[in-house]
Amino acid sequence: MKKKISCLIMCAMSCAVVAQTTGQETGHTWIDLGLPSGVKWATANIGASLPQDEGGYYAWGETALKTDFRWATYTHGAGQDSLTKYSGSDGLLSLDATDDVASCAWGGTWRVPTKDEWGELLEHCLWTWTDDYDKTGVAGYVVKSKSGDASMFLPAAGCRYAGMINEKGVHGYYWSSSLYLTSSSYSGSAYQLQFIQACVKSDWNHARYYGSSVRGVCKPQPATGVNTIQTDRSIYAIGGRIYCEGQCRIYDIYGRDMTQQNGSLPKGVYVVQSGSRREKIRVS
Numbered sequence: 001m002k003k004k005i006s007c008l009i010m011c012a013m014s015c016a017v018v019a020q021t022t023g024q025e026t027g028h029t030w031i032d033l034g035l036p037s038g039v040k041w042a043t044a045n046i047g048a049s050l051p052q053d054e055g056g057y058y059a060w061g062e063t064a065l066k067t068d069f070r071w072a073t074y075t076h077g078a079g080q081d082s083l084t085k086y087s088g089s090d091g092l093l094s095l096d097a098t099d100d101v102a103s104c105a106w107g108g109t110w111r112v113p114t115k116d117e118w119g120e121l122l123e124h125c126l127w128t129w130t131d132d133y134d135k136t137g138v139a140g141y142v143v144k145s146k147s148g149d150a151s152m153f154l155p156a157a158g159c160r161y162a163g164m165i166n167e168k169g170v171h172g173y174y175w176s177s178s179l180y181l182t183s184s185s186y187s188g189s190a191y192q193l194q195f196i197q198a199c200v201k202s203d204w205n206h207a208r209y210y211g212s213s214v215r216g217v218c219k220p221q222p223a224t225g226v227n228t229i230q231t232d233r234s235i236y237a238i239g240g241r242i243y244c245e246g247q248c249r250i251y252d253i254y255g256r257d258m259t260q261q262n263g264s265l266p267k268g269v270y271v272v273q274s275g276s277r278r279e280k281i282r283v284s
Contacts, residue, residue, distance in 0.1 A: 021150045022253060022269045024280075025218045026108035029253050029269070034147035035124050039117055042216040043152050043253060046105055051254055052138040054157035054168070057211030060175055060190040061086060061099040066211075069160045071188075074209040080188030086179050086208075095177040102216035109218040115178035115191040117217060118202040122193075129197045134254065139169045141195060149266070156195070160211030171196050173212035180205035235272050237283045240265040248274040 021032045023040070030040035047056030047065070056065050062075050076099075077083035085099075086092045095112060097103045102110045113121075126144045133140060133153050144151035158168035172195045180189040189205040192212060206212065235244040241263045242250055250258045251271045258265060265283045272279050 021148065021267065023220060024269075025110060025220045026106050028106050028110065028216070030218055030220065031150050031152050033121070033125055033143070033145040033150050033152070035120055037117065037120055039113070039120075039217045039219060041113075041121070041152055042102075042110070042218070045155070045157070046102055046214040046216055051153040052133050052136040052140075052155055054155055055213060056101075057157075057160040057165075058101050058175070058214055059211060060192075060206075060208035061095055063099065063101045063104040067160075068163055069209055069211040070162055071209050076208070077188075083188065093179050093181070100177060101214050106216060109220060110216045111218070112175055112177040112214055113217045115176040115203055118174070118176055118191075118193040122200060122202045127195075127200055134256065139197075140172060141200065154195070154215065155213075157213045159206075159213075173206065173210070175212050175214050235274065235279050235281060237281050240267075240283060242270065242272060242281060242283065244272055244274050248272050 023030055025040075029043045031043050032040050044051050044053065045055030046058070048054065057069070058065070059069055059074055066073065071077075071079045076085040077087065094114065097111070100112050102112045121143065124146055126146060128142045128144070129139075130142055131139045133142065133155070138155050140153055140155040142151055142153055154172055154174065156167075156169055156172045158166050158171055159173040160166070172193070174193040176191040176193065178191045180187055180191050187205075188207055190208050192204055192206050193200070193202050194204040194206070195201070235242065235248070237243070242265065249272070250262055250265070251273070252258050253269055253271075258270065267283055269280055269282050272281055
């Protein structure tokens with residue numbers, strides 16, 4: 001019987017050629033939305049565990065959490081006329097890696113997206129507002145690929161000014177890595193994606209000291225081969241079914257219980273809970 005299962009696994013691996021739509025970079029999940037640039041987007045904000053969580057709020061170019069967002073507490077200058085970095089004199093137009101919170105927090109190839117990458121996401125995906133994402137009561141936009149079924153969620157987390165959180169559940173503010181320039185001089189602003197239910201704008205600008213959300217992007221190295229399935233493992237996948245010894249529960253990357261759909265699971269990465277054991281496995 002074990003030999004027969006081994007043959008089935010080898011056959012499934014050799015016969016199926018599947019485009020990978022999700023994966024991990026340094027332990028954080030990305031999703032491939034089929035964008036022309038090939039950029040992969042994180043499925044949750046920096047500082048968040050789940051897609052619906054707001055995560056951390058960061059001033060532009062800062063990498064540490066804080067609770068007071070004003071010019072007086074801003075790392076790179078106490079005002080538009082007293083900037084110490086990204087000021088015009090240094091010629092910097094985008095974030096250094098040392099000031100990129102996605103790069104600093106997650107490592108690997110993670111970084112804050114550029115203004116143009118937000119524009120690409122807006123142009124090449126379908127944006128649908130929801131007041132109750134996945135029955136969590138969280139409002140925001142579901143962003144779905146125009147070329148496939150992949151999607152992600154951007155919560156309307158609001159922004160932080162001084163010690164207050166403003167417009168949570170109504171407005172989304174997401175930093176880009178791109179500095180905002182007026183026609184004649186540097187300003188104290190940077191580009192970001194902003195949205196409300198009525199509209200989405202990928203080239204808005206906002207004062208750098210405000211606390212806004214950050215959604216990372218990455219370009220992981222292409223896989224050099226198929227992940228090996230050990231024939232003596234007690235958890236493995238063939239087609240749309242995950243096999244395990246004893247009773248187990250199956251969850252997708254969004255934390256939804258998919259156990260009842262075992263046998264017709266969509267392609268993707270799942271977490272299998274078997275007793276005290278938790279293991280990630282890809283269904284191809």
